[in-house]
Structure formats: structure tokens, C-alpha cells
Amino acid sequence: xxxxxLKGIDAFYARIxxxxxxxxxxxxxEIVALIGSNGAGKTTTLRTISGLMxxxxxxxxxxxxxxxxxxxxxxVQLGICQAPEGRRLFQRLTVQxxxxxxxxxxxxxxxxxxxxxxVFTLFPRVKERRHQLAGTLSGGExxxxxxxxxxxxxxxxLMLDEPSLGLAPLIVDTIFGIINEINxxxxxxxxxxxxxxxxxxxxxxxxxxxxxxxxxxxxGKELAQSEEVQKAYLGI
Amino acid sequence: xxxxxxxxxxxxxxxxxxxxxxxxAAIAARDQxxxxxxxxxxxxxxxxxxxxxxxxxxxGVVIVxxxxxxxxxxxxxxxxxxxxxxIVYGLGSGSLYALIALGYTMVYGIIELINFAHADxxxxxxxxxxxxxxxxxxxxxxxxxxxxxxxxxxxTAGTMLVCGLLNITIERVAxxxxxxxxxxxxxxxxxxxxxxxxxLMFLWKGPVNNHYPDLIPTGQLTLIGTTVRIKDAVVxxxxxxxxxxxxxxxxxxxxxxxxxxxAQDRDAASLMGIDINRTIAATFFIGAVLAxxxxxxxxxxxxxxxxxxxxxxxxxxxTAAVLGGIGNIRGAALGGLCIGMFExxxxxxxVSAWTQVMIFVILTLVLLFxxxxxLGMRVPDRT
Numbered sequence: 001x002x003x004x005x006l007k008g009i010d011a012f013y014a015r016i017x018x019x020x021x022x023x024x025x026x027x028x029x030e031i032v033a034l035i036g037s038n039g040a041g042k043t044t045t046l047r048t049i050s051g052l053m054x055x056x057x058x059x060x061x062x063x064x065x066x067x068x069x070x071x072x073x074x075x076v077q078l079g080i081c082q083a084p085e086g087r088r089l090f091q092r093l094t095v096q097x098x099x100x101x102x103x104x105x106x107x108x109x110x111x112x113x114x115x116x117x118x119v120f121t122l123f124p125r126v127k128e129r130r131h132q133l134a135g136t137l138s139g140g141e142x143x144x145x146x147x148x149x150x151x152x153x154x155x156x157x158l159m160l161d162e163p164s165l166g167l168a169p170l171i172v173d174t175i176f177g178i179i180n181e182i183n184x185x186x187x188x189x190x191x192x193x194x195x196x197x198x199x200x201x202x203x204x205x206x207x208x209x210x211x212x213x214x215x216x217x218x219x220g221k222e223l224a225q226s227e228e229v230q231k232a233y234l235g236i
Numbered sequence: 237x238x239x240x241x242x243x244x245x246x247x248x249x250x251x252x253x254x255x256x257x258x259x260x261a262a263i264a265a266r267d268q269x270x271x272x273x274x275x276x277x278x279x280x281x282x283x284x285x286x287x288x289x290x291x292x293x294x295x296g297v298v299i300v301x302x303x304x305x306x307x308x309x310x311x312x313x314x315x316x317x318x319x320x321x322x323i324v325y326g327l328g329s330g331s332l333y334a335l336i337a338l339g340y341t342m343v344y345g346i347i348e349l350i351n352f353a354h355a356d357x358x359x360x361x362x363x364x365x366x367x368x369x370x371x372x373x374x375x376x377x378x379x380x381x382x383x384x385x386x387x388x389x390x391x392t393a394g395t396m397l398v399c400g401l402l403n404i405t406i407e408r409v410a411x412x413x414x415x416x417x418x419x420x421x422x423x424x425x426x427x428x429x430x431x432x433x434x435x436l437m438f439l440w441k442g443p444v445n446n447h448y449p450d451l452i453p454t455g456q457l458t459l460i461g462t463t464v465r466i467k468d469a470v471v472x473x474x475x476x477x478x479x480x481x482x483x484x485x486x487x488x489x490x491x492x493x494x495x496x497x498x499a500q501d502r503d504a505a506s507l508m509g510i511d512i513n514r515t516i517a518a519t520f521f522i523g524a525v526l527a528x529x530x531x532x533x534x535x536x537x538x539x540x541x542x543x544x545x546x547x548x549x550x551x552x553x554x555t556a557a558v559l560g561g562i563g564n565i566r567g568a569a570l571g572g573l574c575i576g577m578f579e580x581x582x583x584x585x586x587v588s589a590w591t592q593v594m595i596f597v598i599l600t601l602v603l604l605f606x607x608x609x610x611l612g613m614r615v616p617d618r619t
Contacts, residue, residue, distance in 0.1 A: 050507055060490050076509030088504035090497045098488070105509030153509060 001064065003028050003188055004049070004080070004157055009058035011041075011048050018044040020212045021058065026157060031179065031189045033203035033220060035196045035233055039213040042192040043085055046159050049190075050082050051075040062157070077105045079156030082165065083146040085192075089133030095126060095145055098134050102152030111154065119148040122178060140171035147175075151182065158182065160191045164198060176202050196233035200224040208233070265487035271560065292599060308585040317461030321579070322584040328414070328468050329536060330576020331475035335530040336553035337560065337568040338482060339523030346499040347518045348420050352404055353429035356437070357399050357524050361531025362541040363437055365395040366448055375449050384451050392532045399528030400521040407520040412513065430546070437543035445542045448535035471533050477612025478526060478567045485522075486565055495519055548592065552579075555599040561609025570610060 002025035011019040019041050026032045034042050041171065047053045047060055049060055049070040060068045081102075090098050103112045120127040123144045129137055134145060141162055150158055160179065164172040176198050183189050193199035200206055203220035208229060216223060223229050267360045312318045335359055368391050374384070410425040450510045452467040486492035498505040506512050534549075537540045556575040562569025575595060582591045602609060 033507065052503055052506065063295045071511075072506035072508045076507065081509075082507050084504055084507055086505075088501050090500045090504070093493065093496060093501060097493050097497075101493060101505070101508045103489070104494060149508065 002026060003063055004190070005061045006045070006049070007059050007061075009045070009048055009055045010051060010058065010222055011044055011055050013044075018212050019048070019055070021066065022209070022214055023058075024207050024214065024217070026190050028188055029186065030116075030205060031183050031185070031191060031203045033142070033191045033193060033199040033206040034209055035193055035199050035206060035229075036209035037194070039211075040209040042214075043161055043210055045209070046082060046084075046190070046192060049075070049080060073105065073145070076153055079153075080159065081150040081153040081155035081157075082159040083143075083150040083161065085161035087139075087142045087146040089134040089137075089142055089145055089149070090112050091133065093134055094131055095134055095137070096130040098145055098149050099126075099130075099152050102149035103154075105153065111198065112152070115152050115154050119151055120182065122151075123148055140167050140174075143171075143175060144168060144178075147178070147182075151187075155187060157188050157190065159192070161192045162194060163191070164193060164195045172198065196229070197224075200229075200234075291605065294605070297550055305581065305585050312347060312585075314461060316502060318584065320462040321461060322580050324464055324468055325584075326577035326580030327472050327573070328576070329579060331472050332530050332537065332572075333549075333553050333556045333576045334479060334572025335475050335533075336528045336549065336563060337556040337572040338479070338555040339527050340550075340554050341560070341562055341565060341568035342519050342523045343537070344557070345421075345565075346495060346516055347411070348419065349411060349426060351411075351520075351523075351562055352423075352550065353410075354403075354523065354527060355546030356430050356433035357403055357406075357546075358531040358534070358549065359437060359541065359543065359546040360433060360525040361399045361447075361524075361528035362448070362535040362545070363393050363441060363484055363531075363543075364528075365391050365429040365532040366446060366535055366541060368394070369449060369451065373502055374451060376451070382453065384453065388451060388536075392529060392542075394529035395532050396525040399524040403520040403524030403527070404517050407517060412516075422515070423434060430550075434544050434546065441543060443543065445540045448539050448541050449538055450536070452536055457532045467537055471537050473530075474533070476477065478529065479565075481524070482526070483565055483569075552592070552595055555602075558599060559609055560604050561612040563611065564611045565576065567609055567611035572582040575611075 004026040006022055006024050009019050009022040011022075022045055024032070024034070024045075034045060036042050046051070048055050049067075051067065051070050051074070054069050058068070061064055062080060065078070067080075068077065070078070077225060090101060093101070096158050099116060100160075103115065106112055114150065116199070125141055126144050126148050129141060129145075134142065135143065136140040147163065149158065150160075151223055163175050163179070167175065172195070179189060179191065182203060191199055191203060200220040200223055206220045207214050210221065215228065216226065218226075224234065251258055309315060311321055336355060339354045339357075340351060343354065345351055356387075369387075372387065374387060383462065406429050410429050411422045414422040414425060450467075454466065456465045457461050458464075486495060494510045494515050495518065498509065498510060500510055502512055505515070522560060534545070552575060553572065556571035557568045558571070560569070560571025575598070578598070579591055579595065582588070582594055605614070
């Protein structure tokens with residue numbers, strides 16, 4: 001059974017339907033990419049998983065447990081953590097405090113210290129900047145802090161929303177390298193990206209979302225070869 | 237603040253309600269336009285010679301007032317003693333304003349609501365402790381010396397707790413159901429809660445000025461003709477300690493950091509596992525604990541308390557919060573002290589009938605020329 005499973009999810013903003021029967025799965029150890037253009041419903045999908053909004057129809061199960069109507073802080077406690085789109089750091093808190101907030105629902109001090117060490121090894125830059133206010137960092141550094149902050153929860157599944165948005169190509173490569181590294185340490189990742197080339201390259205499997213509906217799915221490399229995907233998202 | 241879309245249900249009534257909620261993007265755009273407009277005015281880019289002229293005019297008036305005050309200070313028959321005495325009074329009431337302003341600023345910081353009922357919680361605190369004090373038969377001279385502290389400390393602590401619980405209840409019934417409604421709705425229920433509380437306190441103790449026994453040991457120190465009573469020292473020192481404790485709590489403790497995180501980005505905070513409802517309730521609790529303390533101290537310090545005390549006091553304390561930079565805790569403490577000091581000086585050297593008018597003139601000027609307040613936030617918001 002899949003670790004995270006969405007079945008026939010409908011979601012609305014007021015009366016506007018954003019998701020039409022979205023179904024997807026993330027298995028243990030996988031990187032799953034969700035690609036699609038602006039407004040396709042990628043972020044909405046993550047919001048329904050996180051519990052920031054609840055689906056009008058369909059079910060979300062995590063590790064066999066129905067989380068369709070679980071509030072966001074409970075979802076985090078169950079082990080799903082998200083680095084939201086646009087980083088959304090606490091700008092007027094220090095980097096260290098941001099990381100501490102990432103571990104908010106944990107009580108095991110020793111474990112938190114271990115996670116902090118791990119994060120600092122993964123991102124030496126974050127360690128250098130830990131006493132600075134998060135709002136004073138560059139975009140790339142902020143993205144690193146956002147991912148670190150999500151990792152501080154010691155997640156059983158990690159969701160990354162547009163981690164490459166607005167970053168210089170060199171930093172994008174670094175970030176994707178680290179996504180691979182996190183995944184090989186055993187954390188399954190649901191990756192939302194507009195940068196389809198990079199996403200399909202790194203993902204084991206991928207889904208293509210178009211106006212709230214999943215139109216294609218399959219192994220990442222396979223989708224990268226598909227004609228429609230190439231035309232619509234890869235610019236080939 | 238990202239208004240969470242509520243329309244995840246097909247229930248038509250709810251869907252209709254959801255539609256009334258403004259599009260968060262539109263709110264953000266409007267807020268930004270407003271901020272940019274204000275910044276442009278401040279930078280003197282808009283318009284404008286009229287705005288610039290107005291600023292010089294205001295500056296001129298302020299200078300004239302300061303000169304007049306300087307003259308009154310210098311020409312008093314006992315210039316130094318009277319001046320220092322004024323400072324002592326200013327510190328006393330300033331500390332109380334600071335404590336009340338903290339409650340406004342904390343709540344505004346986290347949910348952008350001006351909690352009009354806050355100052356009535358202060359009065360409520362005064363009423364509760366007064367009732368307990370009366371019930372136990374404490375009067376001036378019944379218990380003398382430091383022994384009275386054995387009674388005052390638990391009474392004050394109990395009052396603070398009750399006020400905290402009251403404020404949590406207010407938040408639960410009057411504000412939380414409107415969390416995602418347009419901003420003006422909770423503002424209206426806040427004004428409503430204020431009237432409800434004042435009405436209850438009117439029924440409780442009537443329209444009269446209730447005498448509050450002067451229980452803090454009397455005793456005073458006279459230096460250079462200036463009298464410092466024990467209660468002056470007590471109110472200032474305790475208020476200072478509470479402000480420091482609060483500041484440490486908010487900057488160092490996990491819950492305090494969660495409050496600041498929630499204030500800065502509510503959705504992101506909940507994505508970190510922070511329980512938003514609990515954090516907001518904790519904020520109301522802490523604000524009201526300070527209010528309960530301030531209400532009791534007000535009674536002990538000024539010796540009387542009336543049911544609608546919160547109305548005027550609340551507006552003054554709110555001005556203090558805005559002056560310091562709304563949402564900023566150190567700012568509220570500083571603003572409270574400044575306003576208390578201003579009030580004392582105006583009372584001492586000009587006509588006290590005009591004091592409140594002048595305080596609201598300050599509010600207007602701050603909003604016009606320095607909307608971020610004295611300690612307003614200046615950190616780049618980069619995305």
C-alpha cells in the first residue's frame with residue numbers, strides 16, 4: 001500500500017473548483033513530481049494534503065490513516081511536512097528560530113539536535129547564517145532554510161512546492177542535488193515544479209496536472225519522452 | 237494575511253458565505269497600494285507641496301508648543317521640584333498605559349484586530365480584585381506594613397488568571413468564528429464585546445466611582461522637594477519587571493516564538509505544526525493577564541475605579557501602542573511611557589482639560605507622518 005494516497009479529490013476556492021478528481025500516490029522511498037502550468041492546481045493539491053484546505057470529495061490517506069479532514073498541525077505531527085511555495089520563512093525570526101519552529105511538534109530534544117546537525121551538514125550555508133534574520137538572506141539561501149525547516153520535523157514524507165522558483169540556474173542545480181540526497185536518506189518526496197525538465201529528471205514517477213485534472217502519469221524519464229509533455233512543458 | 241478559502245464544501249449556504257469573503261489577492265493588492273501610497277506621502281513624492289507644507293506647519297506648531305512648555309517649566313515657582321514631580325507622575329501612569337498597550341499590540345500583532353474590549357478587561361480586573369478586597373474586609377489601616385502583601389499578591393495573581401480566562405472566552409465566542417471574515421467584522425464584535433462588558437460592570441457596581449482602598453503601605457521619600465511614594469515605586473518596578481518578563485518570553489520561549497511566527501505568516505506557521513487556535517488563545521490570555529494586573533494596580537494607585545474606565549483609558553493605551561509601532565512589544569512599552577509622560581507634563585504645565593484632545597492629536601500625527609510608529613519594523617521583506 002502506498003504511503004500517501006489521494007483518491008478522487010475535488011477541491012474548491014469559494015465556488016470555483018480547483019481540483020477535479022485528482023488521484024495520486026507516493027510510495028516509500030520515491031520522488032514523485034507533480035508538474036503543470038500556472039493555475040493547474042499543483043499548490044492546491046499540496047494544500048489539501050497539508051490540511052490548509054479540505055477536499056469536498058475524495059479521500060487522502062497517509063500510512064493507512066484518513067487525513068482528509070485533519071487540521072494542518074496534526075498532519076505535521078503525523079509526519080507530512082511541506083516547504084511552501086515562495087519559501088514563506090518567518091522573515092523577522094532568525095534562521096535558527098525558523099529551524100526551531102520547523103521542529104515545533106517534536107518533544108525529543110536529542111532528536112531535534114540530531115536533525116539540526118544533519119541539516120547543517122546538508123546546508124553548510126544555513127549554518128553560517130543561523131544567527132541572521134531570515135528576511136535578510138538571499139533567495140537561494142532562503143530556499144535552503146525553507147527545506148531545512150521542513151526537514152527539522154523529521155518528516156516521513158516531504159513536500160516541496162516550487163523549490164527552484166526565482167533562483168539562479170547554478171543554485172537550482174544545488175537544490176536538486178540536495179533533493180536527491182534527502183531522498184536517498186530514505187525520505188519520500190512529493191515535488192511540485194514548473195521547471196519540468198529538472199523535475200522529470202530527478203523524479204521516479206511524475207503526474208501532469210492540467211486545469212485541476214491529472215492528464216498523464218508515469219515514470220519521470222518516460223514522461224520526458226512523451227510528445228505532449230515535450231510540447232507543453234519542456235519547450236522542445 | 238492569507239484569507240483561507242472556505243469553499244471546500246458544496247453546501248450552498250456555506251458556499252454563499254464563502255463568496256462574501258474577499259479574494260485574498262485583492263486584499264493584498266489593496267493593502268500594498270495603501271502602504272505604497274503612505275510611503276510615497278512620507279517620502280514627499282506625492283503632491284506635493286501641500287503635504288510638505290502641512291508637515292512644516294505641524295513641525296512649527298510642535299516647536300511652539302515645546303517652547304511654551306519650556307517657558308512654563310522655567311517660570312514655575314519651584315522649577316526643579318515641580319519638574320521632577322511631574323516625571324514621577326508620568327512614570328506611574330505611563331507604566332499602567334504600557335501594560336495595557338501591550339495587550340492591544342500583542343493581539344493586533346497576531347490577528348490584526350484592535351481588541352476594543354481589552355481595556356474593559358482591565359476595568360474588569362480592577363472590579364474583581366476590589367470585590368475580593370472588600371469581601372475580606374481589607375481597608376486602609378486594617379493590616380499595616382508588608383503583611384498586606386500576603387493578601388495582595390494572591391489576590392492580584394487570581395485576578396490576572398480570571399482576566400486571562402475571560403479574554404480567552406471572548407476570543408472564542410466573538411473573534412474566532414470571524415477569523416476568515418472581512419477585517420471589519422471582528423472589529424465590530426470587538427466594539428460589541430466592549431459594550432457588553434461595560435454593561436455588565438454597570439449592573440455589577442453601578443454608575444458610581446468605586447473607592448478602592450489604598451492598601452499599599454504608605455510611606456514616602458522626599459528628595460529635592462519631590463515626593464516618591466512607595467506605591468509609585470511599586471507600580472513602576474513591577475510594570476518594568478512584567479514588561480521584561482514578557483519580552484524574554486516572546487523572544488526566547490518556544491510558545492513566544494510560535495506567536496511571532498503565527499503573526500508573520502499564519503499558514504506557514506500551521507505548516508510547521510503550530511496549532512494556530514491555541515497560539516492565538518495564548519496571546520489573548522497573556523494580554524489579559526497583564527490587563528488584570530494593570531486593573532488592580534490602577535485601583536491601588538489612583539484609589540478609585542468606575543465601570544467605563546476602559547473607554548477613555550483604552551483609547552489612550554491604544555494610542556500608546558500605535559505610537560510605539562503597533563504589533564511591537566517593546567514599542568508598546570515605550571509608547572505607554574511616552575504617553576504617560578506627555579499626559580503628566582500637559583496636566584502640569586498646560587490646561588488638563590485639553591490633555592485627551594492632545595493625546596488624540598498625537599495619534600493622528602503618528603498615523604499621518606509615521607504610521608509604523610517609533611519602533612516600527614524595518615526589515616526587508618524579500619521573497
